[in-house]
Amino acid sequence: MKILVAEDEPILIRTIEMRLKRDGYEVWLAEDGQQALDRLEQGPPDLIITDIMMPYASGLEIIAAVRAKAWPKVPVIILSGMGQEDVVLEAFKLGADDYITKPFSPNELSVRVRRLLTH
């Protein structure tokens, strides 16, 4: 199972990578929005975890790009900061499947990923 993680916070992206690798997933990393969009050109991952606020392209743009492709539905989890309720709602409108608010526990993220991949 391949998971694309788009997050510009170095410590966070490595933490998510480590957690997901421990769970046995293949992890694609994108340290900004553009890298994530470029990565998507190479084919669909099984799940996407994306931050909302990122340089070059936002998480919302990534969701829109994924939903615009003729792929089978790729689940998307968004990482949001506190007080970003409006953006979270916008993300859901665009087709996000779940969200997790920072600060979050890597274990909780792992459970949410598993849940989305098994459904």
Add this chain to the structure above:
Amino acid sequence: MFSFYLFASPVMPGRSWLVTAMMSILGMLMLLVGFILAYLLIRRRTARIQARWRNIHRELVQRAIFWEPPGAEPAGTEPLPGEPTHIPVPAGITRSLRRRLFRQVMITELISGKKALSGTAAANLVLLYTQLGLGRDSLHKLASKKWHLQAQGIQELATMEQRGCVTRLYRLTNAHNEVVRREAQTAIVQLYGFEGLRFLEVIDTPLSEWQQIQLLRLLQHATGIPHANAVHWLDSPNPTVRIFTLKLIAEQHLQEIAPRVLECLRDGNESIRLQAIRCLRELDATDSCPTLIGAYPAEALAGQMAILDALGHVGTAAEVEFLRTELSAPDHRIKLEAARALVRLGDQGLTCLEHFPLADRSPWNEIFSQAKTEWMV
């Protein structure tokens, strides 16, 4: 070259000072360029070393995030003798942490991780911070004469949940510098919730509007505010403390303190009276209506508008008559606020508007229509 020989020529001895001056300037320029080059070189080298160590420290932080204490192993698995009870730190990193620069790199990484993570991961980062004795560095910053370092130290201690340094932080809640003061107050409340608000008893500097919002946000989900303290803060000689307390009482719905809030309607400070009115509105204190109406004539426009608004929220049929008289007030803003209050009171208020003798005349017809439309929206 030609000009140099011209100036240096013994034929023109009067020009020698010019040559000396030019040479000195040239020398100084070369020295300056050399200095800048050396500075840039050192800076680049330091940045490179820092980046290398940042990566090494980051790896340690990653390992700390997923570290599990021996006790966390599956039931029945006893920790082996000599098994570490704290996060193992490679000797190289321990050595590097003798340098302040690297300790700061480590603190920055830990803070960044702590802000983004929660649960066991965050607890482990706090453990590593404590284990490496980095709290000493943060505490050291509090003693700095530079306000930005003090503020940074406070933030670090609060983020890393260093409750042991409460005395040092508490002292800074009344600091001369506004940023330091604000950070210390925020840190104390972040660490101790309502208990941290003890600083309200000592501060003689104003609590800015922004800081009040910040503190209320931090206390949004806190429980167990001591009522006695809130009453005590309402007696503070600092008007901004009294205003903040009124906001806190409203936010926490401390109905029991409503009689004391009513007393604030007699306060000499207009802002406090205004806040007390808003607070009574939030407390839904129906029995406060006669006192609000009693205070009405002495209030300025802002106070009167606030009272009318409060009556719309906490009033009953008993207040309809008072509100009806205000529909004839000379100021249209008062008329509108009274109409809004009547609409909010329900059937009796609406009936009052319908039977108002001038209801079909301008400006009342427009005002009533506006109030009704707002209510429907």
